[in-house]
Amino acid sequence: MSKESADNLGTVEAENAENTSVVDEADVKAVSDTVLLFPRPTQDPNDPLNWPRHEKFATYLTVCFFTILSTFNSSNFTVAIGPLATEFNVSTTKAGYLVCFNVLLLGVGNPFWVASMRVVGKRPVYLASLLLFIATNTWSYEANTYGSLLASRILSGFASSAADATVPALVADMFFIHERGHCMMIFHLALSCGFFLGPLICAYITQEAGWRWTCGFLAIAGAFTGLVGFFSIHESNYNREKADTELPASSYGPKKSFAANLSITGGYDREASFWKTMRIILSLTAYPAIPWTGFTIGAFVGWNIVVQLTASRTFTAAPYGWEIGSLGLLSISGLIGALLAFFAGGKLTDIIANRMTKANNGIRLPEFRLPALILPAFVGPVGILIFGLCVAYKTHWIGPAVGYAMQGFGLTAVANVLITYAVDGYQPFAGECLVIIFVIRNAIATILALYTSDWQLATGVKNAFGEMVGIQYFLLLFAFPMYFYATQLQEIPQETVHDKWGWVIYRCTYGDDVAWTRFKDIINLRSRQATAESDTPEYVNSLEWKFVDDQHMLEGATRDQLRIHFRKWATEAIKVECPNCPNEYVDCFPRYNYFIQVDEDVLRSVVYEAPQPPNRDLWGEGYVKFVHAHWKSQLELYPDEVNVDEQSYEPVDGCCEEDVGWMMIASDLMERTFYDSWNSRETWYIDYRRPPDMLYY
Known part of the structure; x- marks a missing residue:
């Protein structure tokens, strides 16, 4: 941060x-x-x-x-x-x-x-x-x-x-x-x-x-x-x-x-x-x-x-x-x-x-x-x-x-x-x-x-x-x-309640299969290496990035469509991955509240522009799109109460609000320490960066 x-x-x-x-x-x-x-x-x-x-x-x-x-x-x-x-x-x-x-x-x-x-x-x-x-x-x-x-x-x-x-x-x-x-x-x-x-x-x-x-x-x-x-x-x-x-x-x-x-x-x-x-x-x-x-x-x-x-x-x-x-x-x-x-x-x-x-x-x-x-x-x-x-x-x-x-x-x-x-x-x-x-x-x-x-x-x-x-x-x-x-x-106790960590990653671009394969290798290698070198190396074994690769469903999909799919997945995944988890704990698990979107810009940034492993991407040249699964536009919810003319922000994907529901995070943040910092929804409001600003260490 x-x-x-x-x-x-x-x-x-x-x-x-x-x-x-x-x-x-x-x-x-x-x-x-x-x-x-x-x-x-x-x-x-x-x-x-x-x-x-x-x-x-x-x-x-x-x-x-x-x-x-x-x-x-x-x-x-x-x-x-x-x-x-x-x-x-x-x-x-x-x-x-x-x-x-x-x-x-x-x-x-x-x-x-x-x-x-x-x-x-x-x-x-x-x-x-x-x-x-x-x-x-x-x-x-x-x-x-x-x-x-x-x-x-x-x-x-x-x-x-x-x-x-x-x-x-x-x-x-x-x-x-x-x-x-x-x-x-x-x-x-x-x-x-x-x-x-x-x-x-x-x-x-x-x-x-x-x-x-x-x-x-x-x-x-x-x-x-x-x-x-x-x-x-x-x-x-x-x-x-x-x-x-x-x-x-x-x-x-x-x-x-x-x-x-x-x-x-x-x-x-x-x-x-x-x-x-x-x-x-x-x-x-x-x-x-x-x-x-x-x-x-x-x-x-x-x-x-x-x-x-x-x-x-x-x-x-x-x-x-x-x-x-x-x-x-x-x-x-x-x-x-x-x-x-x-x-x-x-x-x-x-x-x-x-x-x-x-x-x-x-x-x-x-x-x-x-x-x-x-x-x-x-x-x-x-x-x-x-x-x-x-x-x-x-x-x-x-x-x-x-x-x-x-x-x-x-x-x-x-x-x-x-x-x-x-x-x-x-x-x-x-x-x-x-x-x-x-x-x-x-x-x-x-x-x-x-x-x-x-x-x-x-x-x-x-x-x-x-x-x-x-x-x-x-x-x-x-x-x-x-x-x-x-x-x-x-x-320590999180293992007894829910020991699986890692986000869902949606592939939304299908023009370069080689780059997609390379992207998955980079994310896996960096996250596992960073976790192995941390104070909690035992979490390497419980890491699971869920890569979703479905061209028919995802090519050209909007973020709202991704949110709908993700929320359905999260509802079922919670029952399977932590069946004994009390409902009060669900908000403490970043896995079910945020996801990663990979489009052409993200793929190019991580695979072709950022330093490649084993070098670390310390300066955030490579980034991914980090999406809030429960975000809602205030302009859509309350069109009569929010004055568009009063919005002082440049449009991002057509959205003029300060919080557009997603942000750019450095790809080297996709590791356990950063993941754990998102165990409260308040973290979004503390760390949020409006694109094109990026969140990085």
Whole structure:
């Protein structure tokens, strides 16, 4: 890709789009000379990307407040282990199950809610889960037996999970890619506020009113959130894959009224399937970046629970002898660390990623988020070590408080960097991949919380915390292969879904059979040689150019006729080549969305004018015609709305539009790396060159 086009995807300034409610047609393509909005919004005023800022943040902040309550709910009993064990006559380990299994369901419940959102939409899921949250915390308040309380805590964890993995998908719905790091930081601050403020508030409630009122407080807060959310949470599900970004605003209906936004059926998708979404969720475990992210965040969250449980046992005993309320004050240090991470884990990730994008000629890669791990990867584990050593040697409380603050900083920043990285890398399935991450995260946290007492008894507090630091650094070191071998690691699972690659190539000229044979040899040789020399040489064996040579059908055929033939072929080919491929994946396969047209000019360019193998065509002297299979002329679709006289482009095959549905690409681009770059339809709008300009490296 040339630098000229790449710069359009460089650093993007949020203020250019901050107050945009409906993006003007010119602004859709570029908000300024160096800005391209991604994802590309439509002209639809109901497109969540086009919502006014206050509407976006009313929805987002309400859900984030629910997130605060969900993590508050998971940690509210960490300071009440003693009173719970006494009241129900159980061991402190068994009392700890009330925390552990709630945390487990906070993760395990995610697949159900995310799959439900695909079918019914986000608004009804948030409202229904808030009702369940209120009911289960009311049940906890009234519980009179340990079994009843445990059951209510498990179900309240399930209800809370609706405000967990679903939130990054909400961010992807409403915000452009250059805004997400900062917006995701709000989500992680919400998580941290629940983790750190929860024990503080619950400690004083438990001390002054008893542990039952911690559940009563959550029920009341949930009711307030549900009431506000009924009016403020708007449906953000929008079928972007089927949306046409070229349609003028007049082709859409008006902005939804306030009353229309209160509907709970606006996000219903007849074509979506609950079980298909569950299958997609399971298939995403094959991406190494996803389980790694889950294990890494799980370690940080797990250590946070270990710190809280260790503090509960340590500071209420000699020589400290703190009351429960004072114990809650320790969590302020963790909150301070989380607040300090707001810049380091949020805006800084955007700054680093945007600068690396510019340095990479405008090509934004998900792994550009990972360098932002350096600071929190140092601070967080060192904080765990400080806390463990201070507790082991029973130092002044300020030492553990400093360590806890550093842990809070590391947890918040690392979680945001890694989850933003995952959302960038797997945007079409942001909710689904975050489900896997959060299930792993909470499973790890539960296991650690269950066995932390035995672990510390077996090895000693000092050694246990030292081993915890070692585990953290072991997991963080995987960031290096995730950064330097990102392409290979991200491509591995594609073989399990669809391992055939290469485009359909239509022969549309029949005056020189020798040149056609030579053309096929050149394309085959170059593509195989380039792939063999790449980082993924194994893809040589799955290359299949489909050369279509039918003079009766193709000689003199128009591009529209080729599109009709290609779309029929693609429909059948998908069934044969990837029968188990979910429909949502089809747009990720360039093979079924683009094709190559070879006419007399192309044949002459590649065979007679370009350098011949083994020389590489580095300067693009030889080219092919790269055709968008789903392109439609706006002049034909909307003759009454598009003014031909306003078109400022020279005709190309009679078309005066900027986008003529095809472009000239250098023949040396017909290899695996370029092919993979077309796994999103947005790539067309980023890399498009209007003929006679050519796209080349």
